[in-house]
Amino acid sequence: MSITDGPGAAIRLDAVRKQFGDTVALHNIDITAAPGSLIVLLGPSGCGKSTLLRVLAGLEAASSGSVHFAGRDVTALPPAARGVSMVFQSYALFPHLDVAENILFGLRARKVPRAERDARLTRTAAMLGLASLLERRPAQLSGGQQQRVALARAIVAEAPVCLMDEPLSNLDAKLRAEMRAEIRALQQRLGLTMVYVTHDQVEAMSMADQVVLMREGRVEQDATPAELYARPATAFAAGFIGTPPMSLLRLQAAPGGAAIAGAPEHPVAPAEAAGAMLGLRPEDVAPTDGPGLPAIVSGAEFLGAETVLRCAVGTAGETLQARIPGNHALPAGTAVRLRLPPLAHLFSSATGQRLPLPSHAPTFA
Amino acid sequence: MRGRATLHAWLMLGPAMLLLVAFTHYPVVATLWHSLFSTPRGARPARFVGVENYAALADDPVFWQALSNNLLYALGTVPLSIGLALAMALWVNGRIAGRAALRVAYFTPTVLPMIAVANLWLFFYTPDYGLVDRITGFLFGWGPTNWIGSQETALGAMMAIAVWKEAGFFMIFYLAALQAIPPVLYEAASVEGASRFTVFRRVTLPLLGPTTLFIAVNALINGFRLVDHIIVMTHGGPDNATALLLTYIYEVGFRFWDTAQASALTMVLLLILALVALAQFTLLGRRTHYR
Numbered sequence: 220m221s222i223t224d225g226p227g228a229a230i231r232l233d234a235v236r237k238q239f240g241d242t243v244a245l246h247n248i249d250i251t252a253a254p255g256s257l258i259v260l261l262g263p264s265g266c267g268k269s270t271l272l273r274v275l276a277g278l279e280a281a282s283s284g285s286v287h288f289a290g291r292d293v294t295a296l297p298p299a300a301r302g303v304s305m306v307f308q309s310y311a312l313f314p315h316l317d318v319a320e321n322i323l324f325g326l327r328a329r330k331v332p333r334a335e336r337d338a339r340l341t342r343t344a345a346m347l348g349l350a351s352l353l354e355r356r357p358a359q360l361s362g363g364q365q366q367r368v369a370l371a372r373a374i375v376a377e378a379p380v381c382l383m384d385e386p387l388s389n390l391d392a393k394l395r396a397e398m399r400a401e402i403r404a405l406q407q408r409l410g411l412t413m414v415y416v417t418h419d420q421v422e423a424m425s426m427a428d429q430v431v432l433m434r435e436g437r438v439e440q441d442a443t444p445a446e447l448y449a450r451p452a453t454a455f456a457a458g459f460i461g462t463p464p465m466s467l468l469r470l471q472a473a474p475g476g477a478a479i480a481g482a483p484e485h486p487v488a489p490a491e492a493a494g495a496m497l498g499l500r501p502e503d504v505a506p507t508d509g510p511g512l513p514a515i516v517s518g519a520e521f522l523g524a525e526t527v528l529r530c531a532v533g534t535a536g537e538t539l540q541a542r543i544p545g546n547h548a549l550p551a552g553t554a555v556r557l558r559l560p561p562l563a564h565l566f567s568s569a570t571g572q573r574l575p576l577p578s579h580a581p582t583f584a
Numbered sequence: 585m586r587g588r589a590t591l592h593a594w595l596m597l598g599p600a601m602l603l604l605v606a607f608t609h610y611p612v613v614a615t616l617w618h619s620l621f622s623t624p625r626g627a628r629p630a631r632f633v634g635v636e637n638y639a640a641l642a643d644d645p646v647f648w649q650a651l652s653n654n655l656l657y658a659l660g661t662v663p664l665s666i667g668l669a670l671a672m673a674l675w676v677n678g679r680i681a682g683r684a685a686l687r688v689a690y691f692t693p694t695v696l697p698m699i700a701v702a703n704l705w706l707f708f709y710t711p712d713y714g715l716v717d718r719i720t721g722f723l724f725g726w727g728p729t730n731w732i733g734s735q736e737t738a739l740g741a742m743m744a745i746a747v748w749k750e751a752g753f754f755m756i757f758y759l760a761a762l763q764a765i766p767p768v769l770y771e772a773a774s775v776e777g778a779s780r781f782t783v784f785r786r787v788t789l790p791l792l793g794p795t796t797l798f799i800a801v802n803a804l805i806n807g808f809r810l811v812d813h814i815i816v817m818t819h820g821g822p823d824n825a826t827a828l829l830l831t832y833i834y835e836v837g838f839r840f841w842d843t844a845q846a847s848a849l850t851m852v853l854l855l856i857l858a859l860v861a862l863a864q865f866t867l868l869g870r871r872t873h874y875r
Contacts, residue, residue, distance in 0.1 A: 299777035311772035325776030
């Protein structure tokens with residue numbers, strides 16, 4: 220029990236490392252989460268986010284480093300003693316038990332008195348709309364209902380920390396959006412500290428207080444959704460967040476500044492940005508009738524309220540995307556001029572790290 | 585057109601039906617028929633006697649002893665072999681060194697022919713220098729025991745062989761069932777704070793339910809069927825102490841040549857097995873609706 224934790228940290232990871240044989244799944248992970256916050260572990264498959272969640276749950280032992288819950292060192296404790304509940308990707312419902320018994324499994328195992336058990340079951344079932352399904356077996360439920368049962372089993376435990384391993388990945392898109400809002404509301408209402416694993420950046424951005432973006436066993440960026448969107452720390456983070464994500468373009472020295480590779484006659488950044496990568500949010504790029512960066516439409520995707528145009532720029536094969544309101548599905552091959560936003564994101568081509576912007580950035584394009 | 589379809593149907597049914605009729609249905613009916621007639625001897629042909637053979641069975645003390653021996657044999661071997669099979673399966677399903685070798689070792693008795701097994705165990709049970717006497721002498725200081733030669737121990741000795749022979753076979757089914765249980769259920773149970781015993785009682789055992797039922801029915805049928813070692817080792821002796829229904833049928837039919845009486849005995853055995861099968865179907869129908 221260390222004093223340095225303070226009252227602030229519901230979860231604190233110190234240099235957590237996990238190794239399977241010669242393969243390092245997690246490299247020195249440091250994360251701190253405030254009580255009552257929803258923290259999302261986000262990343263592509265194989266990035267170590269599920270392994271990290273299992274280390275938090277105690278289902279896998281960390282190779283080194285320590286895990287603290289509310290100031291208590293739980294690194295060496297088994298899952299049952301950690302005060303966590305968990306929702307598994309496959310729900311892990313017991314097929315031979317009915318819904319009520321599935322929800323009560325943990326309370327029975329912990330020998331909670333019958334009266335309290337029943338009260339908690341009634342309350343939880345009502346909260347999740349399961350009251351009429353209590354006598355069904357999991358096989359008699361739809362995917363969404365099974366998901367609710369798994370959620371109920373986690374909530375009824377009233378553990379301070381709730382862990383979720385891609386809980387919505389087996390649901391259809393509409394149900395997923397509903398459950399997303401519902402889980403977020405439940406988490407806030409019950410004041411749970413929730414760690415939520417997903418590979419879906421929309422899920423992460425819409426639910427999280429704090430997003431931990433992971434890549435190859437390392438934390439790429441640990442920030443709020445707004446910060447992650449506004450100031451991605453690396454080219455990877457920039458290319459992962461957003462629908463569609465940020466376009467990344469190589470910059471080369473050109474007369475009058477730095478220009479997108481293959482389009483030297485239209486400088487878009489000051490000369491010191493040459494050699495770096497320029498990040499452009501598609502929603503900030505728009506076709507214009509006035510002066511702008513010339514480009515050729517190579518594809519268009521009409522999404523209803525808006526259209527995503529994929530455009531080729533210059534002669535070096537650089538492409539960028541523009542997201543514009545309304546239906547503007549231009550045929551491939553159409554020449555357009557694009558208005559670019561003020562310079563906002565630069566990344567190092569060598570390391571992918573975010574670069575500071577040149578101190579006085581004049582407007583280009 | 586209709587006649588053609590019927591012909592096709594009979595052609596499809598033909599092969600299976602031929603075999604079933606020749607080797608199952610006809611023998612049953614013939615046995616029932618023979619059990620209602622006297623045994624033909626020399627110049628005296630068989631004549632219809634009605635239930636006389638069954639009445640004679642009821643008056644036959646050896647039949648009653650064989651029946652009670654058989655019930656005891658079944659009640660002893662079924663739970664023991666199932667319990668042992670489950671214990672072995674749990675053991676070799678765990679993370680232990682030499683797991684594959686252990687599995688093979690446990691399964692070996694199943695692949696040995698019962699006649700060879702019987703001869704093996706004849707040596708084990710040999711008074712004084714047999715393996716069993718050596719061990720009991722070393723551990724408890726017991727003197728030589730004629731395990732298969734005395735009335736008190738003979739049936740128990742036969743049951744031990746049956747359990748040894750069957751447990752490995754049933755273990756394979758349990759092992760398959762254990763491996764079919766998703767590991768994530770155990771993880772969920774451990775997060776929920778369930779102890780190992782609770783996990784076994786509330787997760788493992790119920791999920792093994794259908795397998796247990798299947799094994800129990802097979803074990804029960806084997807309890808009436810698996811008698812090769814008794815024929816080889818004791819012939820039902822001493823003084824009918826190890827006589828079971830099937831050995832008694834063999835004795836009456838092929839040593840006393842009282843085929844009518846043997847037919848009646850066979851009908852009794854068939855009736856018992858039919859009841860077991862009936863119980864199987866009703867129970868299976870009720871218990872396996874999940875998954």
